[in-house]
Amino acid sequence: MARIPTPTEFPTIRKRLRFYQVTSVITGVLLLLLVFEMLLKYIWHVEIELGGPFGFLSLVQEDTVTAINLSRWILIVHGWFYVIYLISCYLLWQKMRWELGWLLALAGGGVVPFLSFITEALITRRTKRLLGEYQEIWDETDDEDARVARVEAELSDEERAALDAKVAEEVRRRQEN
């Protein structure tokens, strides 16, 4: 049986999914700002100045910013927030026990403009669907556990001893392989 998250982990997973959703939206927005800033800088050669001599927000020729260089801050904030985004991706991915490819897909979602919003929707849907499936599996397991407990309670002492012997022999056989 493949290892799947246990029901006790579900609340944690839901929390981590929420964290991932929030960080992915913020990363997506920051990335769009970054693209906007790059276009301004490398095509029109202007930078965004905050609270400079030309008003609250203004576009000035590059390398002439005297107040707060918003363009530069977008770069710095996006760079470091992406690290937080990666951590949130890892946390979700690790608890869901997905393959490595999913982590790479999540990481890549944060570097292509607009892609993070699509990734976020798909991942959220997948996580919720899987949690539903896992819940069903665990419910089945619970039913089986109940049956097993019932059968065990009905066993006579001889039957129980025979079962114990059989189990011990089977364990020996399997562990030798």
Add this chain to the structure above:
Amino acid sequence: MLKPKWLAFLALVLVVVVAFLLLGRWQLTAAFESAGTAADSEAYVEPVPLGELIAPDTWVTDEAAARPIVVEGFLVPGDFGVVEGRLQDGVSGFWVVGHFAVTDDGTTSFGGVDASELPGMPVALGWVADEAQAVQAIASLSAAESNLGSAQTPLVVLAKLEVGQDPVPARDGDPQRILSMSPGQLINTWATEASDYYPAWLLATAGLPVPAPLEGIDVVPIDDSLQIDLLNIFYAIEWLVFCVMAIYIWWRMVRDDYVTDKAEKSDAAVAERVRRELLLELANKRDRER
């Protein structure tokens, strides 16, 4: 730990880590490359003979502009003038300029005995806040109170070679006023013609007379202080963080795999699984019998 799968994965992680480290190093070199002094900063400290940088009738190149030079020559009497709108410590004032006849530029010795047989170049001698005082300084220069030098006894002058500025027309007041260090404009004010002209001018730093009330012209030094680009440093740190992440993910996956393997293979775990299987079989059998 030694499963081929994990070893292959480790190799991949190491490749990624090396790539990240190289990217980090690239950011670091970018940070320090933009921070250090220019490779040719030495050239702006050590004076070289004028002739190595420029000859009469040739242009000032990028490599020659604003470099300190040493040259021999003399000031031509009667060819002094005033240039307006010169800043010194934030105060707008006047420069006294003159006609410098070059006798020896360090590579060529121009064999003239007279200013008209020697190449000439405008030279800025000193600054004063008030125009009347500038005129007074010119008067004391012309009165030969100071040593202007001559073809026979040239002065050795230290100066900076500067690119000529565009002439600025004086639109109000006296149209003859000079508002910029334009060699062409200055040359036209000289009484004595030179044999050749340099399309440049000299900013005198030593070796020429600076009669009171003139002050020497302040040369603003080139800023070569260390300015590290913090953005590149940030990105370098970030690449390092990514390296740590990659290694951590590998280690964590291997460890989780190992721990669960160990737990599943313990006798107790196997016994529990077997017991459950057998009891389920039994339960199914009894259900069929009923």
